[in-house]
Amino acid sequence: MHELLKTLAAIGFLVRKELLALFKEPSSRAILIAPALIQALLFGYGATYDLTYAPYAVLDQSKGEAATELLAHIDGTGVFKRERVLSSSEQIASAIDDDGVLLVLSIPADFESRLAAGQAAPLQMILDGRNSSTAGAASAQISGIVNAFNQSRGSVAAVSVERRAWYNPNLESRWNLMPALIASLSMLQTLLLAALSVAREREQGTFDQLLVTPLTPMHILVGKAVPAILVGLTQSTIILLVIRFWFQIPMAGSLAVLYMGLLVFTGAAVGIGLSISAMSLNMQQAMLYTFLIIMPMMLLSGLLTAVNNMPVALQIGTYLNPLRFATDLVRRVYLEGAGLHEIAFDFVPMLLVAAVTLPLAAWLFRNRLS
The missing domain is CATH 3.40.1710.10 (abc type-2 transporter like domain)
Known part of the structure; x- marks a missing residue:
């Protein structure tokens, strides 16, 4: 028990160090909060398919x-x-x-x-x-x-069409797009933040100091992952508040189910980012690799184009993309009011990605960076 407490205390100090490094400068704090707010507003006003002119x-x-x-x-x-x-x-x-x-x-x-x-x-x-x-x-x-x-004019056609839309009565495209941003916009910075974490320390020469401490690679992994996950959930919360109270899009589902899904998704995104960071020799490489995979993840997520309309090969490839299932989960919980049993399958691919990438990152810490 004593050793466990010492280990938890050591990880806690590492988490504190990471958070202090993130929030040390005012510019860093602004970068973590302002983009999520600005992008949510821009997408809400600019990315709409409603015909207005x-x-x-x-x-x-x-x-x-x-x-x-x-x-x-x-x-x-x-x-x-x-x-x-x-x-x-x-x-x-x-x-x-x-x-x-x-x-x-x-x-x-x-x-x-x-x-x-x-x-x-x-x-x-x-x-x-x-x-x-x-x-x-x-x-x-x-x-x-x-x-x-x-x-x-009294010339009513013999056939008439009656239409009813579930979950979005007025067929406003904003209702379809905005909830999906809760996952996708937060992923952009979470993935980049995690990808730069180890690469930054290696470039500055401070990662070697971590390797000679009593912390194991798994401890270092946890210390690096927790701050990135907290930042990701914070950004998701900011976007959620903008959607709910600024754009007045009602939420039908449970916050508990929503955040359960966001936690799993953010963990998977952080695992991908830390694996990229461990493989990168410097911050420039980490940024390049991150931007290389962000666009395919966005395009294959169903955010703008329905997955069912994609070619079969791409549909199969989307099973490797945790953002696809996070997008589906958030939309169904937010608009449809889906319960945990109804969106349970969305957790499976995200958990698998997290289960692969997080241990992979720990292995890379030990074998590539030591």
Whole structure:
């Protein structure tokens, strides 16, 4: 028991040393807190797929009352802005090719007469497909406006579509993106912080002093990992508070389950970072290796692109990415209110990554750096 207390005390001193080194300078404290806050705000405002502005052009060959009424419905949304009025179909290609408009509405000359006769009146919509997500959203909104226009004239279509969205009633992309940032944004600095930990000491020549102390490689590993995990959880908390109270996105699940998942994920991220740090000869190498794997981890996490839409080979590769399962866990707990038994599988890959990388880092401490 006495030896155990001595070991815990030694690890505690090492943790204290690491925390003091992190928070010694005001610039270091700002780097640990400010980026998480700023990035959460930037992603919340900038990384949104909601259609809020759609410039369009119109070619109205009908010049009738019905066409004018339909265009008034479109302009009245506040989303679609009529940038150009075309006089011939030859102008359509240039209007779209120069990125001036997202879509062109072409109203045929017999539009009014067809409606008066009770016949189907086609409305041609030419979309700029270079931005498929925005074009798809614009197309869906135009279809909805046309349906409302038909109903206002008493010509309701025989088939109607009713839609209901679970967990995000208004289909706001921010609700889908922001909770995932609780894991992904904190990972960026946690991974880099852990990767620089040993590399910094080796470059400064202080790691040799640690090796001659009574601490074992596993003790050193714990002393290096705990501060990085604490920083990662702190940053996740900052982002969580921004999402919940600044952007007013309600949380449906349990904080205990959420932080249990974040703890496991942060441990896996720290294990990867410490393994990188132990393999690096200097801080420049550690930073290079870190940035080399951060982007693939982000792209293969499902943060922006659904994993199911990826090629099969990439889907298999995502099982090595703890961020994929952390993203799924956080989204389901935050938005869906999923319980521990419902997201239990997400823990398995993260625990496996942590179980491999943390012992690997300890082994590298002993064999590569001694």
